[in-house]
Amino acid sequence: MTVLKALKKMFGKAEGQSNSPASQPAQSVAPQTEEKSQRSTFDSSSAAANAPAPVAQAKTAARKDAAKSAKPRRQRAPKPVDNWKLEDFVVEPAEGKTRFHDFKLAPELMHAIHDLGFPYCTPIQAEVLGFTLNGQDAIGRAQTGTGKTAAFLISIITQLLQTPPPKDRYMGEPRALIIAPTRELVVQIAKDAADLTKYANLNVMSFVGGMDFDKQLKLLESRFCDILVATPGRLLDFNQRGEVHLDMVEVMVLDEADRMLDMGFIPQVRQIIRQTPMKSERQTLLFSATFTDDVMNLAKQWTTNPAIVEIEPENVASDTVEQHVYAVAGSDKYKLLYNLIAQNDWIRVMVFANRKDEVRRIEERLTRDGISAAQMSGDVPQHKRIKVLEGFREGRIRVLVATDVAGRGIHVDAISHVINFTLPEDPDDYVHRIGRTGRAGTNGTSISFAGEDDAYALPPIEELLGRKIACEMPPEELLKPVPRKH
Numbered sequence: 001m002t003v004l005k006a007l008k009k010m011f012g013k014a015e016g017q018s019n020s021p022a023s024q025p026a027q028s029v030a031p032q033t034e035e036k037s038q039r040s041t042f043d044s045s046s047a048a049a050n051a052p053a054p055v056a057q058a059k060t061a062a063r064k065d066a067a068k069s070a071k072p073r074r075q076r077a078p079k080p081v082d083n084w085k086l087e088d089f090v091v092e093p094a095e096g097k098t099r100f101h102d103f104k105l106a107p108e109l110m111h112a113i114h115d116l117g118f119p120y121c122t123p124i125q126a127e128v129l130g131f132t133l134n135g136q137d138a139i140g141r142a143q144t145g146t147g148k149t150a151a152f153l154i155s156i157i158t159q160l161l162q163t164p165p166p167k168d169r170y171m172g173e174p175r176a177l178i179i180a181p182t183r184e185l186v187v188q189i190a191k192d193a194a195d196l197t198k199y200a201n202l203n204v205m206s207f208v209g210g211m212d213f214d215k216q217l218k219l220l221e222s223r224f225c226d227i228l229v230a231t232p233g234r235l236l237d238f239n240q241r242g243e244v245h246l247d248m249v250e251v252m253v254l255d256e257a258d259r260m261l262d263m264g265f266i267p268q269v270r271q272i273i274r275q276t277p278m279k280s281e282r283q284t285l286l287f288s289a290t291f292t293d294d295v296m297n298l299a300k301q302w303t304t305n306p307a308i309v310e311i312e313p314e315n316v317a318s319d320t321v322e323q324h325v326y327a328v329a330g331s332d333k334y335k336l337l338y339n340l341i342a343q344n345d346w347i348r349v350m351v352f353a354n355r356k357d358e359v360r361r362i363e364e365r366l367t368r369d370g371i372s373a374a375q376m377s378g379d380v381p382q383h384k385r386i387k388v389l390e391g392f393r394e395g396r397i398r399v400l401v402a403t404d405v406a407g408r409g410i411h412v413d414a415i416s417h418v419i420n421f422t423l424p425e426d427p428d429d430y431v432h433r434i435g436r437t438g439r440a441g442t443n444g445t446s447i448s449f450a451g452e453d454d455a456y457a458l459p460p461i462e463e464l465l466g467r468k469i470a471c472e473m474p475p476e477e478l479l480k481p482v483p484r485k486h
Contacts (some may be wrong), residue, residue, distance in 0.1 A: 184407075339478045354425065366401070412436070420447070423461070
């Protein structure tokens with residue numbers, strides 16, 4: 001009895017019984033093992049190099065044995081149903097627009113879409129859902145802010161609601177997996193997923209590095225995981241410890257595949273994908289801002305006869321963003337930044353720099369000079385990032401200084417100005433940066449500092465935009481010395 005208790009405490013995985021009859025036979029461990037052996041040739045890496053260690057295999061087997069002997073966990077209580085009816089969500093047909101009513105979506109999903117105020121699909125949602133709701137794999141090219149997150153979430157939720165969960169199920173076996181490159185993007189996707197599953201009996205979990213591992217583990221052990229959103233590194237941590245098993249993944253999404261390539265995450269993603277069912281037995285959706293040869297090669301490996309959806313933005317940069325470039329010496333950039341913010345009394349500004357050390361120095365100088373600022377880079381722990389974003393949203397922090405990687409997944413309303421302290425080397429990053437302002441129909445302003453070290457980056461940006469940006473000399477009052485604080 002003492003040994004059993006210890007095993008329960010150690011593993012904490014209980015086998016759950018679904019209230020709904022499964023539409024498919026329950027998956028057993030043996031077929032999955034066979035599938036994984038077949039999948040070993042899927043990757044170009046050698047099978048020997050990628051085979052799981054005997055210790056990990058033993059740990060996984062012991063964990064599942066312990067789960068079978070443990071007392072089944074109680075199923076979640078169904079979420080209360082209110083008096084909402086689909087008739088309450090009236091959207092008139094409009095020429096050239098696709099309504100969510102035009103797809104066969106579950107009432108609980110439509111209720112959540114109604115609450116979010118989305119009457120019509122964005123172009124990528126309309127095209128992607130036309131394929132994915134029929135079970136087809138898809139590759140989508142779209143920029144941030146086009147609605148691609150909702151597109152793949154609606155597809156996932158529909159699949160999970162239509163297909164009852166298997167009878168033999170463990171707490172750490174997600175049915176849908178979303179992999180994203182940055183912590184901020186994972187948090188944002190998980191928030192959107194929670195909003196869309198508000199009336200559905202589905203649990204959303206997010207795993208990111210920099211957060212307390214034990215807290216995330218306790219959450220995993222407390223209830224079934226239906227939709228898991230994770231960064232590659234933290235997901236591998238859970239998987240290699242035997243806490244998360246990916247053999248029941250029905251839908252897998254790879255978001256911002258081009259960014260994952262740039263950040264060197266593809267080897268980790270390969271390891272993760274080898275733990276999922278074969279590509280013919282799962283639905284795979286891949287999204288990228290660009291379709292490079294590398295991205296398309298990955299898509300060919302990981303998808304089966306995918307639909308290819310490309311959405312060209314009406315404008316590369318939003319018309320709601322007014323763009324300026326100041327020609328300024330590198331030694332005067334900080335004075336210009338300080339005076340712009342202080343003299344205009346701006347209260348919600350994002351400043352971008354190319355390197356983490358630049359971000360740190362800018363934040364330290366602004367704070368020293370009396371302007372509330374915080375930094376957002378790979379060096380900032382996740383728990384602090386969340387507090388920083390809350391402070392920025394609430395106006396307690398006036399200036400958020402970020403790198404491109406850290407700022408990619410930040411969606412904060414009412415950012416009045418974006419300042420490029422250094423111009424990005426990749427023109428696409430410029431579009432992503434200025435897209436932090438002028439959102440949801442509001443107007444915003446982008447100001448870029450072009451110095452002797454980064455002015456070369458301006459012509460490629462103008463080529464991407466398809467137009468010239470007038471280069472101005474800053475007024476003398478914006479180059480005044482920064483007053484010293486005593």
